[in-house]
Amino acid sequence: MISVYHYLVLSAILFSxxxxxxxxxxxxxxxxxxIELMLNSVNLSFIALSRHLGNMDGQVxxxxxxxxxxxEAAVGLxxxxxxxxxxxxxxxxxxxxxxx
Amino acid sequence: xxxxxxxxxxxxxxxxxINGLFGKKIKNEKVIGSIATLAxxxxxxxxxxxxxxLLDDKVKIxxxxxxxxxxxxxLQIDWGFLLDPLSALMIMVVTGVGSLIHLYSIGYMHGEEGxxxxxxxxNLFCFSMLMLVLGNNALVMFVGWEGVGLCSYLLxxxxxxxxxxxxxxxxxxxxxxxxxxxxxxxxxxxxWYLGSEHNVWTVNFVEISQNAHLLPAGGFVVTFVTLCFxxxxxxxxxxxxxxxxxxxxxxxxxxxxxxxxxxxxxxxGVYMIGRMNGLFALAPTTMMVIAIVGAATAIFAxxxxxxxxxxxxxxxxxxxxxxxxxxxxMGVGAFTAGVFHLMTHAFxxxxxxxxxxxxIHGMHHGYxxxxxxxxxxxxxxxxxxxxxxxxxxxxxxxxxxxxxxIPGFSGFFSKDEILWWSFGSNxxxxxxxxxxxxxxxxTAFYMFRLVFMTFFGEQRTDPRAKDHIPESGLTITIPxxxxxVLAVLGGYVGVPAILGGAxxxxxxxxxxxxxxxxxxxxxAHGSHSTxxxxxxxxxxxxxxxxxxxxxxxxxxxxxxxxxxxxxxxxHRTIFNKWYVDEIYDALFVNPTKRLGTFxxxxxxxxxxxxxxxxxxxxxxxxxxGLRYTQSGLVQNYAMTMVLGVIVIAAFYFFG
Numbered sequence: 174m175i176s177v178y179h180y181l182v183l184s185a186i187l188f189s190x191x192x193x194x195x196x197x198x199x200x201x202x203x204x205x206x207x208i209e210l211m212l213n214s215v216n217l218s219f220i221a222l223s224r225h226l227g228n229m230d231g232q233v234x235x236x237x238x239x240x241x242x243x244x245e246a247a248v249g250l251x252x253x254x255x256x257x258x259x260x261x262x263x264x265x266x267x268x269x270x271x272x273x
Numbered sequence: 274x275x276x277x278x279x280x281x282x283x284x285x286x287x288x289x290x291i292n293g294l295f296g297k298k299i300k301n302e303k304v305i306g307s308i309a310t311l312a313x314x315x316x317x318x319x320x321x322x323x324x325x326x327l328l329d330d331k332v333k334i335x336x337x338x339x340x341x342x343x344x345x346x347x348l349q350i351d352w353g354f355l356l357d358p359l360s361a362l363m364i365m366v367v368t369g370v371g372s373l374i375h376l377y378s379i380g381y382m383h384g385e386e387g388x389x390x391x392x393x394x395x396n397l398f399c400f401s402m403l404m405l406v407l408g409n410n411a412l413v414m415f416v417g418w419e420g421v422g423l424c425s426y427l428l429x430x431x432x433x434x435x436x437x438x439x440x441x442x443x444x445x446x447x448x449x450x451x452x453x454x455x456x457x458x459x460x461x462x463x464x465w466y467l468g469s470e471h472n473v474w475t476v477n478f479v480e481i482s483q484n485a486h487l488l489p490a491g492g493f494v495v496t497f498v499t500l501c502f503x504x505x506x507x508x509x510x511x512x513x514x515x516x517x518x519x520x521x522x523x524x525x526x527x528x529x530x531x532x533x534x535x536x537x538x539x540x541x542g543v544y545m546i547g548r549m550n551g552l553f554a555l556a557p558t559t560m561m562v563i564a565i566v567g568a569a570t571a572i573f574a575x576x577x578x579x580x581x582x583x584x585x586x587x588x589x590x591x592x593x594x595x596x597x598x599x600x601x602x603m604g605v606g607a608f609t610a611g612v613f614h615l616m617t618h619a620f621x622x623x624x625x626x627x628x629x630x631x632x633i634h635g636m637h638h639g640y641x642x643x644x645x646x647x648x649x650x651x652x653x654x655x656x657x658x659x660x661x662x663x664x665x666x667x668x669x670x671x672x673x674x675x676x677x678x679i680p681g682f683s684g685f686f687s688k689d690e691i692l693w694w695s696f697g698s699n700x701x702x703x704x705x706x707x708x709x710x711x712x713x714x715x716t717a718f719y720m721f722r723l724v725f726m727t728f729f730g731e732q733r734t735d736p737r738a739k740d741h742i743p744e745s746g747l748t749i750t751i752p753x754x755x756x757x758v759l760a761v762l763g764g765y766v767g768v769p770a771i772l773g774g775a776x777x778x779x780x781x782x783x784x785x786x787x788x789x790x791x792x793x794x795x796x797a798h799g800s801h802s803t804x805x806x807x808x809x810x811x812x813x814x815x816x817x818x819x820x821x822x823x824x825x826x827x828x829x830x831x832x833x834x835x836x837x838x839x840x841x842x843x844h845r846t847i848f849n850k851w852y853v854d855e856i857y858d859a860l861f862v863n864p865t866k867r868l869g870t871f872x873x874x875x876x877x878x879x880x881x882x883x884x885x886x887x888x889x890x891x892x893x894x895x896x897x898g899l900r901y902t903q904s905g906l907v908q909n910y911a912m913t914m915v916l917g918v919i920v921i922a923a924f925y926f927f928g
Contacts (some may be wrong), residue, residue, distance in 0.1 A: 196912050204908075267908050272905030 187214035193240030201253050201263040205246075212242050274326040275335045278354040281316045281323070281364055282403040288312025290395035292533070296389020305653075306379035309392035313375050317368035324361045333784035336409050336479065336926070348474040353477060355409035359547055359612065359785045363406035366619045370536045371399050373752035377627050378528040380748030386412050391431060391526065398424035402537050406544060411460050411476040414545070417487030417511065418456065418786055421538045422449045428533060428838035441521035446517040452508015456545075459501030463552070464492050469895035476547055482788075485551040490793075491558070497551055499559040503566075506542025509592050509775050513570045517854055519593055520577075521552055523585040527630030529583060533625050534614040535592045536619040543615050544601040550608050550786055554793040556884060557650035560700050564604025568708040571597030575715035579722070580847040583650050584629045591676065592622055594712060598691050601709060605701040607694030608786040609779050613767045616778075620763045621672040621684055624756035628669035631745040631753065632727060639738035647735060652723065661742045664750045666728050668757030671722050675760040677717035678815045683764030688713060690769060692811055693804055697797035709813050718790055725826035771804050 187210055194207030216235045223231030253263050260267060288309045296305050327333065338353040340855055375395060382391050410413040431443030436877050446507035460476065471487045473480070488495040505817025506512070510518035522534050533539070546563070553559060595618050602611030610915040620860075635658070636649035647654055657664040675682035678689065692713070696706035744750070766781075768774020790796070825832045837844045846852065852870045 192915060196908055196915065268907070269905030272903050 175177065177225040184214045184218035185211045203267050205249050209242060212238055218250050219242055224250055274322055275337055277319055277340050278323060278356055283401050284312045284409060284566050285396040289393050289400060292389050296393060300386050304384060305392055306390045309396050310375040312396055313516055314372045319466055320364040320368045323356060324365050327356060327361050332528055336863050346828035348408060350412055350476060351528050352413060353409035354407040357785055358782050362616060363544055364403060364577055366794045367402050367406065367537050368618055371532060374528050374532040377749055377752040381528055381630055382526065382545040382748050393718060394427045394648045394925060398533060405541055409478060423542065424536055428529040431526055438524040441524040444519040444840040445522050448515050449508045452505045455501045455504025459498045463498045482551040487711055488555055488609055490555045495552060496556040496558050499556045503551060503559060503563055510542030510596050512597065513573060516570060516593050517857060520586055520589040520860045523589050523610050527626060527633060528790045533624045535622040539592065539596055540615045543603060543611055546603045547608050547612055550789045554789045560604050563600050564705055567597045567600025567604050567652050568705050570790030571601060571712040572708050575712045575851050576847055578719040579715060580844060582652050584652050584723065584727065585650055587719060587907055588625055588629055594716060598688060601695055601705060602691040605695045607691060607698060609635055609782045610687065610690040610694055612782060614691055616761045617683035617687040620756055621675040621760035624668055624672040624753060624760050627753055628665050631665040631749050632658060634745050639734065641741040642741040643737035645735055648674040652726040652818055654734050655727045656730045659728040662744045664744060664753060670724060671757045672760045672807055673720045677810060677819060678713050680812060683760055686764035689811060693807055694797050696807055697799040699796060703730050710814050713811055714814035716816040717815040718822045721819045721822035722826055729827050757877040799844060820923050821843035
C-alpha cells in the first residue's frame with residue numbers, strides 16, 4: 174500500500190537532488206532543469222497532501238506553480254541565449270561580473 | 274509729555290535704519306549727515322521737553338511701558354522707560370553732546386569711504402545708549418549695555434583695513450565681555466535671591482530700590498551682587514583692572530572717541546551705580562572697593578598720561594583718570610558729585626577730543642598737501658598751532674582749564690566736590706583725598722603739557738607741510754564753541770554752598786539719591802575752614818602742575834630731555850604704560866591662546882577628529898573584509914540561501 178508518506182519521501186529525495194544539482198552543476202541549462210526538478214517535487218507533495226486531506230487547494234497551487242515554471246522557462250532560456258551570444262558560454266562560474 | 278518718551282531712542286534708530294539700508298544708494302554726504310544729525314537732534318528736542326516738564330513736575334519718577342517683553346509666572350518684564358532726574362540728565366547729555374558730535378562728524382568724516390556706515394553706527398550707538406539710560410529694568414538696560422558695546426566695537430574698527438584698528442576693536446569687545454559677565458552674574462544673583470527668599474520676582478529698578486531693604490545690609494549677598502555689578506562697571510567704564518581697552522580704542526575716528534570713549538558710553542558704569550545706589554549703599558565693602566579702585570585708576574592713568582606723545586592717547590588716559598574720579602565719588606557715597614562730574618566731564622572732554630580731532634584734521638591736511646606720511650597725531654610734530662587754529666585753540670584751552678580744576682570753570686566745581694567728599698564723607702579717608710589731589714595735579718600737568726606742546730612754542734611740523742594747516746570748517750568749529758561755552762558754564766549748576774552757591778544739581782538729584790543717603794547715613798562732615806583749606810590746597814596743586822608744565826614745555830624746552838635722561842628707567846616704564854598690556858598678555862592672553870592651541874591641536878585634531886576618522890576607518894576596514902563574500906557567482910549566493918534555510922529549519926525542529 175502506497176501511503177502519503179511514500180509520496181512525501183519521494184518528494185524530499187527529488188527536492189534534495191534538485192538542490193544539489195543547482196549548487197554543483199556549472200551548465201546553466203542543467204541548473205535550470207534542476208530547478209524544474211525542485212519545483213515538481215514540491216508539486217508532488219502538494220498533490221499527495223491534497224489527495225490525503227481531501228482538499229483541492231493544493232491542486233490549484235500546482236497549476237500556479239506550473240504556470241510560473243512555464244513563464245520562467247521562457248524568460249530563462251531567452252536569458253541563456255543572450256548570455257551565450259555575448260560570452261560564448263553558459264557556464265555560470267564564468268559569469269561573475271556582479272561583484273566588488 | 275512722558276508718553277512721548279519712546280520717541281527719544283526711536284529717532285536715532287530710525288536714522289540708523291535709513292542710513293544703514295539706503296546710505297549706499299543716497300551717496301550724497303550732506304543728505305546722509307543731515308539725516309543722522311536730524312535724528313539725534315529730534316531726540317534732543319524731545320529730551321528737552323521731557324526734562325523741563327520733569328523740572329516743573331511735583332512727581333519726579335515716571336515709568337512708561339511701551340510693550341510687554343516677557344511674562345513668566347510672577348515675573349513681568351516690559352519694554353519700559355524710566356524718567357527720573359538722573360535719567361533725564363543723562364538723556365540731555367547724550368542727545369545734546371551727541372547732536373554736536375554728529376554735526377562735527379559731517380565735517381570731520383568728509384570724503385571718508387563708508388561715510389554712511391559711520392553715521393549708521395553712530396546713530397545706532399545713540400539708540401543703544403538711550404535705551405541704556407532710559408530702561409526701567411535691568412534687562413532693557415542690558416540690551417543698551419550690549420548695544421553700546423557692539424557699536425563701540427564697530428566704530429573702533431571703522432578703519433578695519435588697518436590691523437591695529439581691528440585688534441583694538443576686538444580687544445575692546447573681549448575686555449567688555451569680561452565686565453558684562455559680572456553684570457549678568459550680579460543681576461542673576463540679585464533676581465534669584467529676591468525671588469527665592471522673599472518672593473519678589475523683579476528686575477525693575479524702581480521695585481529693586483523699593484525692596485533693597487530686604488537684603489541684609491553689609492551681608493554677603495548684597496556685597497557679592499554689587500561687586501559683580503561693579504565688575505561690569507569696570508569693563509564698560511575702563512577702570513582697573515579692565516581699563517586697557519580704552520587707550521587702544523583711540524584707533525577709531527576722533528568723533529567716536531569724543532562721543533563714545535569720553536562723553537557717554539564709558540560713563541555707563543557710573544550711571545549704573547547711580548541707578549542702583551540703594552543696593553550699593555548697603556554694601557560698605559563694595560563702596561570701599563569702588564572708592565579705592567577709582568582713586569587708584571585716577572592716579573595710575575594720570576601717571577601714564579604724563580609721558581604719552583600721541584595727542585589722543587593723552588586724552589584717553591585722561592578720560593580713564595577722570596572716570597576714576599567719578600568712581601571715587603560713587604565709592605565715598607557722593608553720588609551727586611559723581612553724576613555732576615560725569616556731566617561736566619562730558620562737556621569738557623568732548624570738547625577736548627573734538628579739538629584734538631580738529632588739530633589732527635589740520636595736520637592731516639598739511640601732510641596730505643605736502644605728500645608726507647608723518648604721524649598727524651604725534652605732538653612732537655606740532656607746536657605753535659594757536660595762530661593757525663585760533664578757534665580750536667581757544668576752546669581747547671578753555672576745556673583744559675576746566676579739566677585742570679581752575680576756579681570758575683566747570684571741572685573745578687565737580688572735581689572739588691568729589692575731593693571734599695572723599696575727605697569728609699564717612700566712607701572717605703584722607704588717603705583717598707591725597708591720591709585724588711595728586712592725580713588732580715598730574716592732570717593739570719599733562720593737560721597743559723599737551724596744550725603747550727600742541728599750540729605754543731616753535732612749530733615743529735615738517736617745513737613742507739607747516740604752512741598748509743588750516744583752521745577747520747564751521748561744522749567742526751561750531752560744536753567746539755558750544756562745548757567750550759558749556760565747559761565753562763556747566764559747573765554753575767553745582768556751585769557748593771560754601772562758595773555761596775545753591776548747589777542746584779544736588780537738589781535736582783535729591784529724588785534719586787536722597788533716600789539712600791538718608792537711610793544709610795551717608796554724609797560729609799567737617800568744618801567750613803577744612804573745606805576751604807582743602808579747596809585751596811587742590812587749587813594750589815593744580816596751579817603748580819600748570820606752572821611745571823609751562824616751565825618744562827615753554828620756558829625751558831630742554832628740561833624734559835634732561836629729566837628723561839635722569840630717570841630713564843622710570844620714563845620708559847611710564848611711556849610703556851607700566852607694561853600692563855605686556856603683563857596681561859603674559860598672564861591672561863597668552864595662556865588663553867596656549868589653551869586654545871592645546872584644544873585645537875591636542876584635543877580637536879587628535880581626539881575629536883580621531884574619533885570621527887576612526888569610525889570611518891573602522892567601517893572601511895570591515896567592508897574591505899566583507900566584500901569578498903560578494904563573489905558574483907550565483908551558486909555561492911544560492912549556497913548561502915540553502916544554508917540559511919537549513920539553519921532556520923534546524924532552529925524550528927530542534928530549537
